[in-house]
Amino acid sequence: MGTTGTPTNLTQGSRTSGGIGESTLRPDGTLKVTGDFAYSSDMWHEDMLWGHILRSPVAHAEIVSIDTSEALAQPGVYAVMTYDDLPTDVRNYGLEIQDTPVLANGRVRHHGEPVAIVAADHPETARRAAAKIRVEYRELPVVTDEASATAPDAPVLHPGRADHHAPHVPHPNIVHRQPILRGDVAEARRRADVIVEGEYVFGMQDQAFLGPESGLAVPAEDGGVDLYIATQWLHADLRQIAPVLGLPEDKVRMTLAGVGGAFGGREDLSMQIHACLLALRTGKPVKIVYNRFESFFGHVHRHPARLYYEHGATRDGKLTHLKARIVLDGGAYASSSPAVVGNAASLGAGPYVVDNVDIEAVALYTNNPPCGAMRGFGAVQACFAYEAQMDKLAAKLGMDPVEFRQLNAMEQGSLMPTGQVVDSPAPVAELLRRVKAMPMPPERQWVTTEGADVRQLPGGLSNTTHGEGVVRGVGYAVGIKNVGFSEGFDDYSTARVRMEVVGGEPVATVHTAMAEVGQGGVTVHAQIARTELGVTQVTIQPADTQVGSAGSTSASRQTYVTGGAVKNACELVREKVLEIGRRKFGSSHPAWATAELLLEGGKVVTDGGEALADLADVLEGEAVEVEEVWRHRPTEPFDLRTGQGFGHVQYSFAAHRAVVEVDTELGLVKVIELACAQDVGKALNPLSVVGQIQGGTTQGLGMAVMEEIVVDPKTAKVRNPSFTDYLIPTILDTPTIPVDVLELADEHAPYGLRGVGEAPTLSSTPAVLAAIRAATGLALDRTPVRPEHLTGTA
Known part of the structure; x- marks a missing residue:
């Protein structure tokens, strides 16, 4: 075919000896560090065309007319397609609700919505x-917030929609509503000695992955298409792509290309269908690569939110009640908003015991950019609010903020507001104790014998201060996050494991559809195979749709669910190898008896002796292959009236202590340290675990002090779609992040593990805000904090 840059990087076997619990190096690590790793944007075909997407310059408008004639007449252009050129009657897609048009159908609902696609022989030709x-728009009033979305004269953004959420929402511009009701809030309010209230604003955050959306679609001789794509969920993409193309799923063959980060932003489709449509229309391979500007419009973002919270407590510090309302802006299309609402509501009380709860969470349809999955998935917004409330309560009661949290902390056996019993370790108080006990960074660390080291001061190398007006603050926060898909979702994964002899040595091959997006799953799968089969040589095959679904690389679920599938498949392989050995040698063969014992213990070659040779004899000329589907224990939907139900399979917990220094005159913040303590159940790869915790912590830092997609409230246009104006932390902004890893096994999970990647994103943001409040004495009820919020010029 001539395709290069396809994801063959990981097919070579890894000969490292590490099993479960060891800090095994990643097989893709050297390739990425040296620049040799093939990302999806690196793919090439000798006869390929380039695709480009025309996007709407306005947020809400009728499309009066589209004229493509001038574009089609340009030399080098092979195809131009609009909504009317789509090949089937299936012209919408969506993760949960199929409300997103492949190309705009008579109306655009957000700034940057795809209107037409072009294929040409050069990317600049396609852009020109x-x-x-020529598109003529008739602009319509924009819906940008709850007031404009639910007003009596509000334009209905999706008229006539009939999905399973519609009967349970009070207005057609509300995607989903989830209440959580338990106890008697009114009675508990009368018993409260202190009550605190707060209204909090959480900005729209971008996933800011470094590899923009890209992929290569190659038409096949059988009328199908081969798609090489950077994604988080191959089979969900397939489910949405095939009906639009009018092809059976077995004719849309998908292979994971190199992914440069995801964080939820690749869970929805971007250019997948567009590339396939152009490839099938032209009969040529088509590559599409977004630039950074296009990427800001081409994927969903974190839901911005307004959160209204009231807490009560007794004089001795026990929580009496919580009443909260969480309003999430889902933007123009549903994406995963219903599930985000479920998380925000069910986790809206935080990791605390509170018997009387009244929480309502809703997600809106607006003309703002579509929002969906991002690391933390609804729990991040809620954590920002309830942790600010904990500090307010502690201050009003004259209590230490950590001790107040510990007094109300949940533990194993506690009851969630949904009625679900927390039936695995929940060491909330212990995590707070550990993070508080960590050594504090030195005071005035910018002071040197030669004067001030400006790199350690707010403003950094901009040299704005030499320490004048700089005040230190310390803040704490803790959060709770669910692991895996929830609310009755059939959350499963598939793994195919093969064992054979290659060059006289037993080799295990692991094949899953898990999207390796940088989280290190390929390393863990090899570790599991070594542990369960004892082999040294493990080959990880490229992820594709030729094996059963592995679900999405999201919700901190892959090590749990796909790791569980790999573990079970390896156990079945081991049993089959034992059967072969018994058949060939019988129990009387002394060397085989040694090998048999080692196999049963999952240690075939670790003795380095005869057992290895005997195993090779057993498998010589034979191969054992097993494909295993594995599910975690089932969950159930939350009741749509009360919010009660066993909705989550597992919970994870992390606590942070932030130390900041603030230039109170200029409003500049330097985060000195973000210490974290987290329970991970079992650290399958300790090095990767620490990396995940530090990465999630840094994204929370970004949300605290710099990251926000700014949308014009009058036009709903994005003001800052570039890394020039949308700021993310660099190495100069990233503080010291000491990590204390606690391992309290969850008996329901493989190896006792607990999902790791999301929990630190929750508590790092409110910890930084708490530290800034401590330094300045300001209330600070929104994030991110900007200089004008600290200097009174906002």
């Missing part, structure tokens, strides 16, 4: 041709 497509 797209610019020549």
Whole structure:
């Protein structure tokens, strides 16, 4: 075919000896560090065309007319397609609700919505041709917040929709509503000695992955298409792509290309269908690569939110009640908003015991950019609010904020507001104790014998201060996050494991559809195979749709669910190898008896002796292969009236202590340290675990002090779609992040593990805000905090 840059990087076997519990190096690590790793944007075909997408310059408008003639007449252009050119009657897609048009159908609902696609022989030709497509818009009033979305005269953004959420929402511009009701809040309020209230604003955050959306679609001789794509969920993409193309799923063959980060932003489709449509229309391979500007419009973001919270407590510090309302802006299309609402509501009380709860969470349809999955998935917004409330209560009661949290902390056996019993370790108080006990960073560390080291001060190398007006603050926060898909979702994964002899040595091959997006799953799968089969040589095959679904690389679920599938498949392989050995040698063969014992213990070659040779004899000329589907224990939907139900399979917990220094005159913040304590159940790869915790912590830091997609409230246009104006932490902004890893096994999970990647994103943001409040004495009820919020010029 001539395709290069396809994801063959990981097919070579890894000969490292590490099993479960060891800090095994990643097989893709050297390739990424040296620049030799093939990302999806590196793919090439000798006869390929380039695709480009024309996007709407306005947020809400009727499309009066589209004229593509001038674009089609441009030399080098092979195809131009609009909604009317789509090949089937299936022209919408969506993760949960199929409300997103492949190309705009008579109306655009957000700034940057795809209107037309072009294929040409050069990327600049495709861009110039797209610019020549003439589209006449008739602008409509924009819906940008709850007031404009639910007003009596509000334009209905999706008229006539009939999905399973519609009967349970009070307005057609509300995607989903989930209440959580338990106890008697009114009575508990009368018994409260202190009550605190707060209204909090949480900004729209971008996943800011470094590899923009890209992929290569290659038409096949059988009328199908081969798609090489950077994604988080191959089979969910397949389910949405095939009906639009009018093809059976077995004719849409998908292979994971190199992914440069995800964090939820690749869970929805971006250019997948567009590339396939152009490839099938032209009969040529088509590659699409977004630039950074296009990427800001081409994927969903974290839901911005307004959160209204009231807590009560007794004089001795026990929580009496919680009443909360969480309003999430889902933007123009549903994406995963219903599930985000479920998380925000069910986790909205935080990791605390509170018997009387009244929480309502809703997600809106607006003309703002579509929002969906991002690391933390609804729990992040809630944590920002309830942790600010904990500090307010502690201050009003004259209590230490950590001790107040510990007094109300849940533990194993506690009851969630949903009625679910927390039936695995919940060491909330212990995590707070550990993070508080960590050594504090030195005071005035910018002071040197030669004067001030400005790199350690707010403003850094901009040299704005030498320490004048700089005040230190310390803040704490803790959060709770669910692991895996919830609310009755059939959350399963598939793994195919093969064992054979290659070059006289037993080799295990692991094949799953798990999307390796940088989280290190390929390393863990090899570790599991070594542990369960004892082999040294493990080959990880590229992820594709030729094996059963592994679900999404999200919700901190892959090590749990796909790791569980790999573990079970390896156990079945081991049993089959034992059967072969018994058949060939019988129990009387002394060397085989040694090998048999080692196999039963999952240690075939670790003795380095005869057992290895005997195992090779057993498998010589034979191969054992097993494909295993594995599910975690089932969950159930939350009741749509009360919110009660066994909705989550597992919970994870992390606590942070933030130390900041603030230039109170200029409003500049330097985060000195973000210490974290987290329970991970079992650290399958300790090095990767610490990396995940530090990465999640840094994203929370970004949300605290710099990251926000700014949308014009009058036009719903994005103001800062670039890394020039949308700021993310660099190495100069990233503080010291000491990590204390606690391992309290969850008996329901493989190896006792607990999902790791999301929990630190929750508590790092409110910890930083708490530290800034401590330094400045300001209330600070929104995030991110900007200089004008600290200097009174906002």
